[in-house]
Amino acid sequence: MKRRIQWVLLLMVVCTLGVVGLQLFWSYQSYRTASQEFTRDINEALQEATRQEQDARRKEILQQYRGWLADTNLVKITCRLDPIYQNTKFYLADKHPWAPEKREPFTIGFAHFIQKLPKITPAAKAYFIQHFTKDLVWENLQEGSLYFYTKQLGDKMEEAYTQNRLNPTRLKKLFQQQLQQREITAGFDLILEKQPLNGKSGHSYATRAYNVSLRQPEQLVRAYFPDPNLVFLQRMKWIIGSSLLLIATAIFCFGYTLQTLFRQKKLAELKNDFVNNMTHELKTPVATISLAAEAIQEFDLSKASADEYVGIIRQQSGRLSGLIDQILKSVALEQESVALEKKSICLQELVTSVLAQHKPQLELVAATVETQFTPERLVVTADELHLGNVLATLLDNALKYRKNQLQLRLSLYRQAGNALLEISDNGLGIAPEHQAKVFEKFYRVPSGDVHNVKGYGLGLSYAQALAERHGGTLTLRSQLGIGTTFTLSIPLAPHEAPTPVVA
Template sequence: MSRKKIRMIIVLATLSLAGLLGVQLTWLQKAYSLEEKEFNLAVNVALQHISQKILADSGLTAATPPVQQLSSSFFLAQVNAPIEAKELDTLLKKEFSKRRLEVNYEYGILNASDDTLVFGNYVPATHPKKEADNAPESSAENGMVTGKKAAGRYNFAVVFPGKTTYIFSEMTLWLYSTLALLVVVIFFAYTLLSILKEKKLSEMKENFINNMTHELQTPITNIAIASEMLRTQGNSLPPHKTERYHQIIYQENERLKAQVERVLQMAVLEKKELALRKTSTNVHQVIQDTMQSLHLRLQKRAGQVHFNLQAENAEILADSLHLTNVVYNLLDNAEKYSPQAPEIEVSTRNHQNGILISIADKGLGISKEVQQYVFDKFYRVPTGNLHNVKGFGLGLSYVKTIMEAHQGTIQLNSRENQGSRFELYFPFAS
């Protein structure tokens, strides 16, 4: 599927889910608002009935409805009449139970003249029936007695501290449907990221196959041409040309072996079959030996290598073959990604009970946007108009895997057109 079609599908699916989620949240908000109105209405009716009962028992009447909702969860009944705490407690439980308002609440009796609290009590959402028959044990302040009606005039207030939780508990179906939709959205996002990741991996694999085909075809073609010349004209060729064709066959065969070995190494790593053969290895010796392999290439390009090997203890426990491959990969990249005469600096120093190896160049560098991908398998750093950089995109992935197998780390510091510096840290064996 083309990138354009994938992008279109992603955009349409995202817009559809975003619209669906928006509609769901809108309906959830409306459902909450309706539940809240229903709750407020039930409380108002219950408190109105209680107020009328208190006024009727006292032989009083109210010119206006005594119940006011002063905030979302605070209700005040201005009855301005004698109130017995036990009777109020019983009436509240009865009226709330009748309307199935199974919610925690606090009520208080206030002095009508100055709104001071003379009695208060907390009632949980679930309580035994016998509690309705038990009078509150605490006695009121300012002369308020809970066992009989006081001569003074009082109001009462009710507060619902768990109102929001109660309303949400009444919206179970809406909450489950919203949660289910959120799960769908999360699953969609996960699927989307997986598709994009697989698409990217597919593209990198395709580039890898194209690069591998080219990299393997070139030495095979050169070997075939040199072999054909030796087969058909071997007896008539001058000795120096015969030697030259032999050298071509040998060099191209070594190049072919190296390419195949690199692919096989990654296949082993992917299967988690890497078995390190750790021995005492001198890092400085490995660096010197590896440089011999690159000496001719650097010499042809007038390249320079500056050594600053300051590590006093250069012996580590490592797999010398893989360590050599790690150093070679980094030096090889430093040479390949230097468009002019390569200038490479190799340094070592002891650091935090280990050894730090630094390999720096003054080549193309790597932009910050792609630095997070350079250690991914098959990824190759874009080189713009520079098309002579060969490779499979396996080198740095291999390097990172080997470093992790040695309990080491690798860090990259690079700026575009200003070169790159790779730092390898190998801990000493404890």
């Protein structure tokens, strides 16, 4: 059985470690995935933000370009009907051409312009400006190229390129929007660089560098994040939380199972010890009764001798009956099938009554008893019989585990709505390592299967359970070789006016 439990424990340890290991590995893999996703997302966000910021500046230049085309003092736009292809050709030239340059007007036709015009009209001019800038100029802006459709338009375009600068505030706002779309709320810094960098002092995590210039030379920008681990943790909070919960659950179940196994093992040992002691306890009265009955049956005894043997049989049968009764009461109390007939009881009177019942045993060992009762009546709502049994059990314990002359002190007083009874003796005492266990069923301070003091390990367990059924507590203080004090606390009956005890 012991070897089987060891194998079960070993398998449980392996399974628990396996579950914990798998959870940790899964969490690590999730962390790596979150790290990769974070790197990808911040780079994609910055790339998209720089593209949108560049497009915004391109649109600003495009709007300027349309203004230049509409300025009749700068350029002139004409058209005529192509005699061969019978479509309208548009011509673009400077209003005041540069003399040294012999430049032909820029000519273009639009396939989707179906009107056949011999000369330009306001509508045709507007159409030309709109589609010329939308198709050709926008393509040049995206390529970052400079095309001189006319000398003056080229010069103005070059100047616009030169004066056009990155708008950091707009880029930051666009970048924030892109991060929010990807559920990233970490703080960042946007740093402009002329050349790609491998890192930035004071920052621990950076994106790739992206160009924000509309044409050469490049102007690069990076986003730096001080502590991306916070982002990883935020993204993984549910995964980490569930993993920790599963790990904690596995460890709790493992610990609880171990505790249960050890408790069952301990209980089995206590029961074996109880059975061994009970066997000794049962053999003696049974053997005595058997011998007495045999003597009465087989020998011609005088009436006095027969009465003596009958007395022995009665005494031993009473002993057996008491043992069986104590076991049955303990089992019944454990199953809470004991019905308590509660009523108002004066504790001073109950303690005095129990002491009177134990007077012969106390006188037999020449015990001295000191009582210290509060002058007011302490009334509790309790079952008189069972509460009396609790007091009797505590007195029996003092008698069993005495040394030399027994000295008993019983103190009864009120404290915070409870009646407290302290029973102190000068007996053997209990070692600290056993004090918390003496209230457990079947537990006796270890001494093998032979006990000088007869008992079954049920008395204190029964007494504490009854105290708790009355809403109270039973505790002890003890020093080995000096003595033990049991403290019984029972709630006082409500609305009971304090009255002095009548002597």
